Amino acid sequence: MFTGVKVFSATKAKEREEIGENVSRWLKSNQDLEIVDKVVGQSSDNEFHCYSLVIFYKQKGQ
Numbered sequence: 001m002f003t004g005v006k007v008f009s010a011t012k013a014k015e016r017e018e019i020g021e022n023v024s025r026w027l028k029s030n031q032d033l034e035i036v037d038k039v040v041g042q043s044s045d046n047e048f049h050c051y052s053l054v055i056f057y058k059q060k061g062q
Contacts, residue, residue: 008026035056
């Protein structure tokens, strides 16, 4: 069971390079949350490559 969802996505090269740091920063600032599941995706077309990370979470102790 989860109570919230956080989505990270990146299409541009600079965004893709920084996505790990953005996820780490969010996790550090939300230590009261328990990650219950995650889904990683990649899609692309002729011009762009998009990465996405979907994090499902709940408050710790719930």
